[in-house]
Amino acid sequence: MALHLSEDLFREIEELSTQVCPEEAIGLLAGEAGGTVKSVLPLRNIAPLGRFLADPYEQFQAERAIKKAGLKLLAIFHSHPWGGANLSPEDLSFAQHWECAHVVFAFNPDTRHQWELRAFIFKQGSVEEVPVKIEGELLLKSNIKDRA
Numbered sequence: 186m187a188l189h190l191s192e193d194l195f196r197e198i199e200e201l202s203t204q205v206c207p208e209e210a211i212g213l214l215a216g217e218a219g220g221t222v223k224s225v226l227p228l229r230n231i232a233p234l235g236r237f238l239a240d241p242y243e244q245f246q247a248e249r250a251i252k253k254a255g256l257k258l259l260a261i262f263h264s265h266p267w268g269g270a271n272l273s274p275e276d277l278s279f280a281q282h283w284e285c286a287h288v289v290f291a292f293n294p295d296t297r298h299q300w301e302l303r304a305f306i307f308k309q310g311s312v313e314e315v316p317v318k319i320e321g322e323l324l325l326k327s328n329i330k331d332r333a
């Protein structure tokens with residue numbers, strides 16, 4: 186499985202993450218079974234700062250809208266302002282209860298130009314990275330060049 190994001194949808198994730206900063210943004214990525222993302226459904230974060238927990242009712246409504254549109258829940262995304270695009274220990278324990286992928290959008294709110302996006306999926310008790318393709322020539326899944 187690989188996730189395919191258009192530049193517009195990538196910009197939506199970026200915009201949402203910037204809007205709610207310093208809180209973490211959360212949303213669902215819905216799309217086709219092959220991995221092409223068709224829509225980003227933002228959810229309200231009801232967790233304290235530095236964590237994420239989607240509003241359960243909003244999540245219920247979003248999942249219903251996804252089904253109604255004939256789409257599949259491909260991934261849950263959340264942002265890491267000032268962080269890296271890895272799953273934290275809390276993220277890992279959350280991720281293992283889901284069959285979909287987990288997208289982390291890490292960015293530096295001070296510069297807005299440094300970001301990194303990675304996706305992971307839990308399979309048979311271990312975490313695998315899911316390749317992400319973002320369309321558009323200038324968009325790579327990370328624009329942080331000097332990081333190990």
Ligand SMILES: [Zn+2]
Pocket residue numbers: 263264265272273276289
């Ligand atoms: Zn996280």
